[in-house]
Amino acid sequence: MTRVKICGLTRESDLDAAIEAGADMVGFVCGVPIETPRELAPARTAGLVERVPEGVTSVLVTMPETPGAGVELAERVDPDAIQVHDCSPDEVAALADRTDARVLAGVDAASDDLDQYATVADALVLDSTDEQGAGGTGETHDWDRARTVVTDLDVPVLLAGGLTPENVADAVRTVDPFGVDVSSGTERSGGVKDHTAIRQFVDQATASQPVTT
Template sequence: MKIKVCGFTQAQNARDAAMLGIDAIGLVFYEKSPRHVDIDQALEIVQALPPFINRVGLFVNADSHFIDEVLCEVPLDTLQFHGDETPEQCAQYAMPFIKALRMNKKTNLVQMAQDYHQASGLLLDAFSDKAYGGTGEQFDWSLASVKTLDIDLPIILAGGINTENVADAIAQVNPYAVDTSSGVESASGVKDIAKIKQFISNIR
């Protein structure tokens, strides 16, 4: 089970978390998020990481020129699109990308997997009409069970995942990876290392 922790804002905090054995860290390039980082902060965080950590940049309906600017300055491995980006907009950077979907009963996951077939994976988050993710809210996991859906793309489960519910979430959905942010925080953008350690332990 792959583990991604998203929304770091401090270099040492990200390094401490990465040293525990997580697979990926997320950097949020979205100004409306309380976990937003600018290019200088992101570069400082990336430079502090140990080897073999996937560095994911999260964008929400961002201008392509801004994404190009970030890519010129920050060595990212994967892009994560959390807005209303089309498949063509996601694929234009010739980089691995994840498309986030805000899940509710109207979401046709099979169709979305076909539409975004160029993606490296689909990240499933809770639907909110107030925010593009990062709400800490959980959605109905029965909508995302890999056991009952014919989907080729890896599924990354997000949305309210924390130390208490991660084992149950994995049992219900059987995802490729889990992604947490507020579920392992002591404050917005500050990760609680003890919680991350417990999170990993509860998964493995």
């Protein structure tokens, strides 16, 4: 069954709604050099991570200036996994060597370095990124290419980028990813989740089956 990650959580009530809906992973944005209503202070992030029950993976989503900065932040927040964006394969490898948390590499779907990331990360988050290397753009990308990536790489791939309750079933059928990752597609406003949309997203993602060829 397709795993579901609900990202960009900022409130206890939204976190609880994601967990109740059946999310497998929950993401918290902290330590990013861009302006976003989803960013949390480290102490706030740690408090929400502590609220995540066993069996649900807590994910720190960040853009560290150096692998060392990523390690330091992960030690403060104590997540199950750390998802980094705008990092080279070498930086991802250095981070993975220095933390016990699983390391997810957020990568642009059009990148030519995906095979290199796949050798050093525990999973890839295949996203549409902006000029700063950040995800969460709300834009979809080429799902046919994404399916090729999923087929060719020997690493779990989470599909992100412009997913909503309305299109996630088609995405799962087309790409057959390990998981799907949504942030703005389940929001009422920036950083505030729509609990009905969360439930619909999880239901649609987990009920869908890939198209076999």
